[in-house]
Amino acid sequence: xxxxxxxxxxxxxxxxxxxPMLLLALAIKxxxxxxxxxxxxxxxxxxTIFRMPKFRTMKINTPIVATHLLTSPARYLTxxxxxxxxxxxxxxxxxxxxxxxxxxxxxxxxxxxxxYDLIQLRTEKGVHTLxxxxxxxxxxxxxxxxxxxxxxxxxxxxxQNQSFVMDLKTLWLTIFSVLATKGITH
Numbered sequence: 001x002x003x004x005x006x007x008x009x010x011x012x013x014x015x016x017x018x019x020p021m022l023l024l025a026l027a028i029k030x031x032x033x034x035x036x037x038x039x040x041x042x043x044x045x046x047x048t049i050f051r052m053p054k055f056r057t058m059k060i061n062t063p064i065v066a067t068h069l070l071t072s073p074a075r076y077l078t079x080x081x082x083x084x085x086x087x088x089x090x091x092x093x094x095x096x097x098x099x100x101x102x103x104x105x106x107x108x109x110x111x112x113x114x115x116y117d118l119i120q121l122r123t124e125k126g127v128h129t130l131x132x133x134x135x136x137x138x139x140x141x142x143x144x145x146x147x148x149x150x151x152x153x154x155x156x157x158x159x160q161n162q163s164f165v166m167d168l169k170t171l172w173l174t175i176f177s178v179l180a181t182k183g184i185t186h
Contacts, residue, residue, distance in 0.1 A: 001164060002104065002164065002167065003101070003104075005105075005164070005167075006098050006099075006104050006105055007098075007099060009098075009105060010095045010096075010098040010099040010105075011099060013095050014095050014096070014099065017092055017095070020092075021092050021093070024036075024055055024084070024089060024092070025037070025055070027080055028055060028056055028078065028080065028084075031078060031079040031080050032056070032059065032060075032078040032079060032080075032081075033059075033060055034056060034059075034060040035056060036055060036056060037053050037054070037055065037056060037093060038053070038054050038055070038056040038057075038058070039051045039052070039053055040052045040053075040054060040112065041112070041113040042110035042111065042112060042113065042132065043110055043111040043112075043113060043115075043119055043128075043132070044102055044103070044110060044131070044132055045128070045129065045130065045131045045132065046128055046129060047119065047123065047128050049113055050097070050102045050110075052094060052097055052102070052103070052110060053093035053094065053096060053097065054090045054091060054093055054094065055084055055089065055090040055091075055092065055093060056078065056081075056090075057077060057078055057080075057081030057082075057084045057085050057090045058076045058077060058078065058081060059076050059077070059078055062076040064112070064114065065112070065114065066112055066115060067144075087178060087179075088178045091134055094134050095134075098134065102132075103131065103132050103133060103134060104131040104132070104133045104134075105133055105134050105135065105167065105171060106133045106134075106135055106136060106137075106158075106166075106167040106170045106171060107130045107131045107132050107133030107136055107158070108122065108127055108130055108132055108133065108136050108138065108151075108155040108158065109132060109133065109135075109136055109138065109139060110132035117148055118148050118151070118152070121148065121149065121152040122152055122155060125152060125155070125156040125159070126156070126159060127152060127155040127156055127159055129159075130155070130158070130159055130162075135170060135171065135174040136154075136155065136158060136170065137154045137155065137157060137158040137166075137170060138150075138151040138154040138155055138158075139170075139174060139177065140170055140173040140174055140177050141154050142154075143177065158170075
């Protein structure tokens with residue numbers, strides 16, 4: 001049921017947001033050098049690596065690390081990068097990842113390939129067996145404000161309590177978190 005829901009909703013949202021996504025891509029191209037999409041190597045289900053698309057919010061040649069590890073991350077943002085991140089518009093291309101089966105709407109956020117501490121903790125707690133998501137229990141309970149061990153504890157809670165109802169609740173609460181720009185640091 002979850003996969004059917006993911007495919008159906010991702011295709012509907014791609015139809016709705018297709019034109020706005022093209023306009024965002026054009027805005028990115030007009031305001032900064034480089035491609036509109038950034039393809040990030042991420043850790044998927046069972047610690048397999050997949051390429052996840054995002055709208056590019058950082059200048060080209062930005063170091064490939066989690067944003068919180070950058071010194072002065074604001075200096076790497078493109079002219080419209082801050083707005084794209086603030087309202088999570090940079091995440092819209094991940095609808096394609098959901099449609100093809102690399103991601104789900106709800107699950108732990110996919111780690112960067114080089115976030116070894118996060119990957120190790122998730123593996124120890126069995127979280128690596130979950131399909132990564134566009135949003136997740138940790139995202140609605142703190143997002144960027146949470147230290148890694150606390151994020152993993154929330155991911156483990158999701159692992160142990162996942163259900164279709166919990167997914168719907170997570171999606172619903174995500175809408176309010178995004179609109180309130182809650183838990184976004186950069």
